[in-house]
Amino acid sequence: AQSVAQPEDQVNVAEGNPLTVKCTYSVSGNPYLFWYVQYPNRGLQFLLKYITGDNLVKGSYGFEAEFNKSQTSFHLKKPSALVSDSALYFCAVRASRSGGYNKLIFGAGTRLAVHP
Amino acid sequence: DAGVIQSPRHEVTEMGQEVTLRCKPISGHDYLFWYRQTMMRGLELLIYFNNNVPIDDSGMPEDRFSAKMPNASFSTLKIQPSEPRDSAVYFCASKSEGSGELFFGEGSRLTVL
Numbered sequence: 001a002q003s004v005a006q007p008e009d010q011v012n013v014a015e016g017n018p019l020t021v022k023c024t025y026s027v028s029g030n031p032y033l034f035w036y037v038q039y040p041n042r043g044l045q046f047l048l049k050y051i052t053g054d055n056l057v058k059g060s061y062g063f064e065a066e067f068n069k070s071q072t073s074f075h076l077k078k079p080s081a082l083v084s085d086s087a088l089y090f091c092a093v094r095a096s097r098s099g100g101y102n103k104l105i106f107g108a109g110t111r112l113a114v115h116p
Numbered sequence: 117d118a119g120v121i122q123s124p125r126h127e128v129t130e131m132g133q134e135v136t137l138r139c140k141p142i143s144g145h146d147y148l149f150w151y152r153q154t155m156m157r158g159l160e161l162l163i164y165f166n167n168n169v170p171i172d173d174s175g176m177p178e179d180r181f182s183a184k185m186p187n188a189s190f191s192t193l194k195i196q197p198s199e200p201r202d203s204a205v206y207f208c209a210s211k212s213e214g215s216g217e218l219f220f221g222e223g224s225r226l227t228v229l
Contacts, residue, residue, distance in 0.1 A: 032216050043120070043207055043220030044159075051216070090159065094216055102147055102211070103172065104218060106159040 002027045002095045006107035013081045014115050021076040021110045023091030032094035033074040034104065035065055039087045047089075050074060061085070081114045088112075120221035122208050128227045134196040137224045139208030140189055149218065150183055150193050151207040159207075165191065198228045 003026045013019045025031055032051055036044040048059025055067045065076045076089060091107040121140040129135055141148045149164040163173040168185045176183070180199070185191040195202055205225050209218040 034216060036218075041222075043222045044209075044218070045220070046217045049216055102166065103149075103161060103164065104216070105161075108158045 002093055002105050004091050004093050004105055004107040006089075006091055006110045008110050009108075010111040010113060012113045012115065015083050016080050019078050019081045019085070019112065019114070021089050021091075021112060023074045023076065023107060024072050025074060025091070025093045026072065027093050027095075031072075031074075033065075033067065034092040034094070035059065035063070035074075035076050036090045036092060036106075037061075037087050038090065038109075044090060047076070081112075083114050083116055086112055086114045120208055120210055120219050122206075122221035122224050124224055125222065126225045126227075128229065129198055130229050131199055132197045133228075134194065135198045135202075135226060135228075137193040137206050137208075137226070139191045139193070139221060141191070141208070141210030142219055143189065144212060145210035145219070146213045147211045148185060148191050149209040149211075150191070151209065151220075152204045153207060153223070154204045162193070195226075198226075200228045202226060203228050 005024045007022055034049045035047040037047050038044045047063050048057050050057045050067045058064045063078050065074055067074050088109045088111050090109050092104040095103040123138045147166050150162040152160045162175045163183045165185045183193045205223045207220050207223045209220045211218050
C-alpha cells in the first residue's frame with residue numbers, strides 16, 4: 001500500500017538558517033512526489049514535484065527537495081528560512097495505478113515555525 | 117482564472133441538520149476531489165470524480181455523506197443528518213488529466229453543535 005510519513009510534527013528554525021522538513025514514502029513502482037504548503041485558514045498550495053530526472057527539484061518561494069531512491073525520502077529544504085515560511089507543510093505521493101492512479105496520498109503534515 | 121471556489125466558507129449548524137457544501141472547479145479540469153481535514157485525522161480523501169463520474173468513494177465515512185457532480189463546473193458534498201464528529205474543514209480540489217498538481221479551494225469550515 002502507498003504511504004507517506006512525515007516523522008516530525010513540528011520543526012523550529014531561526015530566521016536565516018537552513019531548514020529541512022523530512023518525508024519518506026512507500027509506493028510500488030516509480031514514485032511521483034509532491035510538497036504542498038498550507039497557510040492559516042487557507043487551502044493547500046503546490047510547492048514542487050518530482051516525476052523523473054534530476055534528484056534535486058526546485059520549486060516556489062526558494063524551496064527545493066531532494067529525491068533519494070535508496071532511502072525512499074523526499075526531504076524539503078531551503079537554504080535560508082524566512083519568518084513568512086512559517087506554515088504547515090504536506091508531503092504527498094501519487095498512488096500507483098492499482099491504488100487509484102490520480103489520487104494523492106498526503107502525509108500528516110509538519111508545522112514549520114521560523115523564529116526571528 | 118479565479119481558482120477553485122468553495123461555499124460557504126463557514127457553516128455552523130446543529131446536530132441532525134442537513135449540510136450542503138459546494139464547489140466550482142477550475143474550468144477545463146477533468147478531476148475533482150473532496151478532502152476533509154481534522155486535527156486528529158489529518159487530510160483524508162473522501163471521494164473523487166473524473167469527467168463528472170465518481171471514481172473512488174472509499175473514503176466517504178458512511179451513508180450520511182453523499183457527493184454529486186451534475187456537470188463539469190459544479191459539485192456538492194452533502195451530509196444528512198450531520199453530527200458533531202463531522203466538524204472539520206472540507207476542501208475541494210481539481211486537476212487536469214496528466215497533471216499531478218492539485219489546485220485547492222479555500223475550504224469550508226463546518227461546525228456541528
